[in-house]
């Protein structure tokens with residue numbers, strides 16, 4: 001069976017550790033200027049129904065650096081958004097490409113694409129989760145702290161797609177995650193938690209950050225968010241990452257943000273640009289980890305050949 005990456009749970013803990021090993025090697029090779037053209041002749045289709053800077057560019061540059069090519073396909077230019085079915089599109093794309101990355105709203109759309117495609121599908125963010133982000137984030141934590149297990153993460157802010165993937169990732173990798181968010185924005189349900197990490201949800205940001213190794217946040221309003229957004233911003237105001245909250249950890253914690261940031265909202269510029277912040281190293285690591293994901297998925301053996309499938 002082909003392997004896709006729709007949620008972090010599509011990988012085992014061991015596979016993620018292997019992925020990090022590969023990411024580290026690819027990063028080192030790039031720094032030393034050593035070519036690594038493992039995906040020569042391969043093509044990745046990238047369907048974007050939402051904006052992106054990091055995801056689009058890290059995957060596109062990643063494919064180029066691995067010797068392949070990436071095709072940026074905006075949803076509104078594909079026949080898919082003029083009524084061609086997902087099933088038909090998936091079958092056609094599988095005959096041209098070696099993998100598909102998709103960023104869209106409905107997670108089910110990604111799952112359906114993966115079901116009908118005979119090539120690997122990578123979730124580049126949905127309203128439900130953002131696995132490629134959190135894999136790169138855990139790699140960054142390993143790089144900075146030298147360990148993953150029992151690392152204490154405080155996620156402070158909106159319990160959105162990024163928080164959801166954090167729950168999956170922290171549980172699987174044995175981390176200790178506390179999410180602080182207003183009760184109105186608590187996750188409606190928890191994702192399947194497949195590991196022995198701890199996941200806790202609280203309304204109190206100060207309780208969440210106590211002893212945290214990492215304080216993490218994301219935007220308060222995500223792409224496609226609906227409802228009373230002014231009210232949401234107001235309720236989230238006490239969850240801003242600022243100097244006072246950072247000092248409340250009681251230790252020298254590191255600050256992460258998946259970006260884009262809304263300075264002065266979920267995080268102050270003082271903290272984002274301060275010495276505790278590792279956000280730009282975190283953003284860079286998207287490239288190295290995304291390359292490792294591409295290599296792992298696009299080079300998997302026993303991919304069903306399109307011609308024998310039909």
Ligand code: CP
Pocket residue numbers: 051052053054055056125133258259260
């Ligand atoms: N963090 C992240 O996924 O950024 P983009 O929306 O710019 O891709």
Ligand code: NVA
Pocket residue numbers: 125160161162218219221222223258259260
């Ligand atoms: N939660 C944000 C993440 C952006 C990378 C969003 O979905 O807009």
